[in-house]
Amino acid sequence: MADPQVTGLRSAEFRVPDLAAAKKFYEECWGLETAAEEGNTVYLRGTGSEHHCLALHEGGDKKLLYVNLAADDKQAVDGLYEKAKGLGASVDAPGDLAGPEGGYGFVFRDMNEREYRISAGLAAHAEKPPAEGRPIKISHVVQNSPDRQAQSEQFIDLLGFKLSDRTGFMDFIRCSNDHHALAYTSIDTPTFNHCAFEMPSHNALMFGAGRMKQTGYPTEWGVGRHGPGDNIFAYFVDPNGYVIEYTAEVQQVDDSYKVGMPDDWVRPPELQGDNWGFADGASDRMRANTK
Numbered sequence: 001m002a003d004p005q006v007t008g009l010r011s012a013e014f015r016v017p018d019l020a021a022a023k024k025f026y027e028e029c030w031g032l033e034t035a036a037e038e039g040n041t042v043y044l045r046g047t048g049s050e051h052h053c054l055a056l057h058e059g060g061d062k063k064l065l066y067v068n069l070a071a072d073d074k075q076a077v078d079g080l081y082e083k084a085k086g087l088g089a090s091v092d093a094p095g096d097l098a099g100p101e102g103g104y105g106f107v108f109r110d111m112n113e114r115e116y117r118i119s120a121g122l123a124a125h126a127e128k129p130p131a132e133g134r135p136i137k138i139s140h141v142v143q144n145s146p147d148r149q150a151q152s153e154q155f156i157d158l159l160g161f162k163l164s165d166r167t168g169f170m171d172f173i174r175c176s177n178d179h180h181a182l183a184y185t186s187i188d189t190p191t192f193n194h195c196a197f198e199m200p201s202h203n204a205l206m207f208g209a210g211r212m213k214q215t216g217y218p219t220e221w222g223v224g225r226h227g228p229g230d231n232i233f234a235y236f237v238d239p240n241g242y243v244i245e246y247t248a249e250v251q252q253v254d255d256s257y258k259v260g261m262p263d264d265w266v267r268p269p270e271l272q273g274d275n276w277g278f279a280d281g282a283s284d285r286m287r288a289n290t291k
């Protein structure tokens with residue numbers, strides 16, 4: 001059997017102090033739709049087939065509780081578990097998963113004790129047609145790491161991720177043709193940075209950014225186009241301090257992609273974060289919430 005691989009990013013799970021308020025924001029302002037509610041948790045979906053792309057758990061202030069990753073089948077889940085365990089990672093034994101999406105999986109802890117669930121066999125939806133201002137799926141999760149290179153290499157060695165680009169500040173790693181599913185910054189605390197939701201087009205992203213502005217959530221950085229990943233971006237801060245991004249046109253890569261290293265990503269200051277030279281830097285509010 002080939003080396004078992006993680007094959008996609010499914011969802012992120014946020015802890016929130018007020019579930020009803022957070023659900024209202026993610027439905028009415030952000031453009032997601034409730035897929036299920038169970039106990040103190042709301043599961044929100046995009047227009048794609050994944051059961052949900054964001055779970056909100058009531059119970060306290062901002063904390064990224066889990067990042068959920070996909071494997072193709074139960075055999076791949078078991079293979080990833082054995083490999084991660086064999087190489088000394090902190091893992092829980094695989095089993096049937098609770099929650100409305102069901103499935104089979106296990107929990108993996110990274111070198112900073114952050115939890116990821118790797119799963120297969122989940123319930124899915126029929127895809128809906130792409131819609132203006134509505135995310136399709138989660139696109140990537142970015143976290144801060146005291147040792148980002150070792151952190152990303154753990155995913156490459158244990159879970160089959162591939163390095164797409166390494167800049168002087170960030171590592172971008174992938175588990176599918178999307179340029180990156182996870183990224184790690186050099187910010188020196190192991191905290192959440194932001195997560196991005198994929199829009200079907202630049203136009204759809206602008207409709208989303210417009211709705212956010214009209215409902216009291218101005219763009220905190222963007223609209224712009226990133227260097228690594230070549231994706232269009234617009235960043236926001238949600239009511240609980242989570243930094244969230246609409247993104248579109250994420251670069252699709254395969255094994256022929258030439259991995260970029262810091263020297264390849266040296267840019268003049270005005271193009272540091274935006275290939276177009278249009279976006280000003282991140283707002284003070286966004287900077288304060290990505291530390």
Ligand SMILES: [Fe+2]
Binds near residue numbers: 142194195196245
């Ligand atoms: Fe991003």
